[in-house]
Amino acid sequence: MSSFSALTTAGYRASVRDRTTVFFTFAFPLLFLVVFGLIFRGKTVEASGRGYIDYIAPGVLSWGVGNAAVFGVAFTLMQWRRDDLLRLIRLTPTPLVSVLASRYVIALVIGAVQTALFLGVALLPVFGLRMAGTWPLAVPVLVCGITAFLAIGLVIGSRADTPEAVAAVANCVMVPMAFLSGSFYPIDAMPSWLQAVSKALPLRYLNDGISQAVSGSASLAGIGIACGGLAVFAAVFGVLALRTFRWSNTS
Template sequence: MSAFAALSTANYKAAVRDKTTVFFTFAFPLIFLVVFGLIFRGQQVEGSGRNYIDYIAPGVLSWGVANAALFGIAFTLMQWRNDDILRLIRMTPTSVTSVLGARYTGALGVGLVQAVLFVGVALLPVFGLALAGSWPLALPVLLLGVTAFLSIGVVVGSRTNTPEAVAAVANSIMVPMAFLSGSFLPLTLMPEWLQNISRVLPLRYMNDGISAALTGDGDLVTIGVNSAALAGFTVVFGLLAVKTFRWSNNS
């Protein structure tokens, strides 16, 4: 068995063993969908003629997937480094690529399951999401979004040494970004200066790309531009991740 396969198997077994984490990984974003979906049920965004669910569902889905990708890798790297697991792995022929690649495949799997579950709930009559014919194009946007936020998570996990520090830094990134990127409320309701700030946040492009694909709020150009932006964030944070990655707390 290759190092990549062994680490992927180990990651999977460790994940399913922690049933509480598994439950809340999938339930947490659904709670937001249910709350916002019921609050704004049947209402339309003023001036757009579109239902709130068309904004809320793609936005909260993007935030939930991005949140899981960032937190998952950040906590794992911090814990493995503190327990000297990374140091032991380094003494084998295993490369950094195998370590991060195993986590990446796990994050993609979690993201896909989250998306299927989330969209399935949003399609229920009580919420009323209607999928556009372009919905399969949400998959490449989802993949690029997971990749971008996994890269950010590597940076967070490499520069923090305690669970409390990971939670503080990751929440400081994800919570403001959720509101500033339009995950919970349409960007059109925000002041123009906040809309401009959102242009430097990767979650905005994940939101817009998935929204365009799922609900038809945009064409192929819109999806392509947002995908390109996510790829650009991946390159930037990927390079930073390589620079900051540590095998141990002493390195």
């Protein structure tokens, strides 16, 4: 078995065996979908005429996928470094790319399961999401989004030395972004200056791309803008992650 396969298998088993991780990865974001979906059931956004569920489902999905990517890799790197596992891995022929690639594959799998679960629930008659035939265009947006948020998680996990620090920093990044990027509140209903601020946030592009694909308003230009914006964030934070990566807390 290659080092990449071994790390991926170990990471997957650790994820599914931890009930707390499973709950906050899948059930906790889904709870937001259920609560907001029931509160705004049958209501529409006056500015666009679209149902609230058309914003809520893609928004909560985007936030859940981004959250899972950030917290998953950040906590893993912090724990592995604190327990000296990264230092031991460094003493083997395992390259850094194998360590990072294993986490990337796990994040993609988790994102795929989250997407199927969230959309499946949102399509139930009680919520009434109407998914257009352009929904496959959400796939490249999701891949780019997971890549961008994984890079953000790498930066956090490389600098934070305790679980409390990871949780504090990651929440400070993800919670405000959720509200400013349209995950819980439609961007169309925000003041114009807040709409401008949201364009500087990666979650805005993930929200926009998935929302367009699911609602049927997607175009190649719109999906390209979403993927391009996420690619820029992935590149910036990816370079920063490589520069800040530490194999141990003493180096």
